[in-house]
Amino acid sequence: MADLFPPLATAQVDAKTKVDEKVDYSNLPCPVPYDEVHREAYMSLKAENFEGFRFDFSKGLNQKFSLSHSVMMGPTEVPSQSPDTTIKIPVAHYEFGANYFDPKLMLVGRVMTDGRLNARLKADLSDKLILKANAQLTGEPHMSHSVFNFDYMGKDYRAQLQLGNNALVGATYIQSVTPRLSLGGEVFWAGVPRKSGLGYAARYETDQMVASAQVASTGNVVMNYVQKISEKVSLATDFVYNYFSRDVVASVGYDYILRQSRIRGKVDSNGVTSALLEERLSMGLNFLLSAEIDHKKKDYKFGFGLTVG
Amino acid sequence: MDSTLSLKPRGKGKGSKGASSSNDKSKYQLLKEWSNWSLKKAKVATHYGFIPLIIIVGMNTDPKPHLFQLLSPV
Numbered sequence: 001m002a003d004l005f006p007p008l009a010t011a012q013v014d015a016k017t018k019v020d021e022k023v024d025y026s027n028l029p030c031p032v033p034y035d036e037v038h039r040e041a042y043m044s045l046k047a048e049n050f051e052g053f054r055f056d057f058s059k060g061l062n063q064k065f066s067l068s069h070s071v072m073m074g075p076t077e078v079p080s081q082s083p084d085t086t087i088k089i090p091v092a093h094y095e096f097g098a099n100y101f102d103p104k105l106m107l108v109g110r111v112m113t114d115g116r117l118n119a120r121l122k123a124d125l126s127d128k129l130i131l132k133a134n135a136q137l138t139g140e141p142h143m144s145h146s147v148f149n150f151d152y153m154g155k156d157y158r159a160q161l162q163l164g165n166n167a168l169v170g171a172t173y174i175q176s177v178t179p180r181l182s183l184g185g186e187v188f189w190a191g192v193p194r195k196s197g198l199g200y201a202a203r204y205e206t207d208q209m210v211a212s213a214q215v216a217s218t219g220n221v222v223m224n225y226v227q228k229i230s231e232k233v234s235l236a237t238d239f240v241y242n243y244f245s246r247d248v249v250a251s252v253g254y255d256y257i258l259r260q261s262r263i264r265g266k267v268d269s270n271g272v273t274s275a276l277l278e279e280r281l282s283m284g285l286n287f288l289l290s291a292e293i294d295h296k297k298k299d300y301k302f303g304f305g306l307t308v309g
Numbered sequence: 310m311d312s313t314l315s316l317k318p319r320g321k322g323k324g325s326k327g328a329s330s331s332n333d334k335s336k337y338q339l340l341k342e343w344s345n346w347s348l349k350k351a352k353v354a355t356h357y358g359f360i361p362l363i364i365i366v367g368m369n370t371d372p373k374p375h376l377f378q379l380l381s382p383v
Contacts, residue, residue, distance in 0.1 A: 059383075062370055065368070067379070069382075098360050098363040100366055100367045107366065117360070144352060
């Protein structure tokens, strides 16, 4: 009996070192969805900066069902003829929302005072197939968009089929090649501007960093790198290049997650500096401060808001 | 002889093709019109009914919330 124990212990130690050294290619982890290849970078670099005043009130009636009321007052940009001047029109609206969260079904709907509906649906059709739908419906004809996604999650790959209105069809596929590297591709065809496109993406991640790159036939090349300095701090940098229009943008951003607050900011090569602070004043009460300064266009946006619930 | 023989099937073919093409055209048009009509109705139904659908589904889950909780601002 005593003879059994020493061999077991050595077998465990051997297995552990073997896993560190040798990769089991039949047992790779499932990769992130193709849309979220740049997820960590966009958490710091594409923070939701806003202008004006914002108030969000969220009331839960149930564990699964909640209502939300939000008020937004501030200037919104209107596209102008010349790229130098920005035209802003002050606007105020109220938005009512209802959310239903279930492990198998998620329904989110938001309706504004001007009649615009923003609807999202996520249903688990089986344990590997997920249906996601997203729609923006307006009263005006030909201004509504809707997209349906069918996601299939395989053992170490994900495939997605996308159908949208105005004859939009797209498909993406992403596969784990090693435990840290995943490669993917996408193809789409849009009916209304008769365009088709192709794209490739690669993502390499470890515990401390994530590097990802994406190339598309529309001419966009995106590369970004995120380094997690500690549990509270992560830094990100991004490089976007369009080889048809020769536009280049590089940005550096940070994300500090502290106990009572979260502050994210970035600096751009277009001369844009922005920051977003979310401070937890007490349980369920969050204070938001947003600032975006565009030195080149001389456009200064400041916003503050409160989120309850 | 050959020419007449070859003409006849061609004529028949053309005739039948003509009839079936007009049939096919109308079938295709019917399908397009029907799908357009149903999509328009589905869009209007979703626009007006999505939020009430969420509220009805949510009010019927356990524990059932009261109507008062739905309407009060607290």
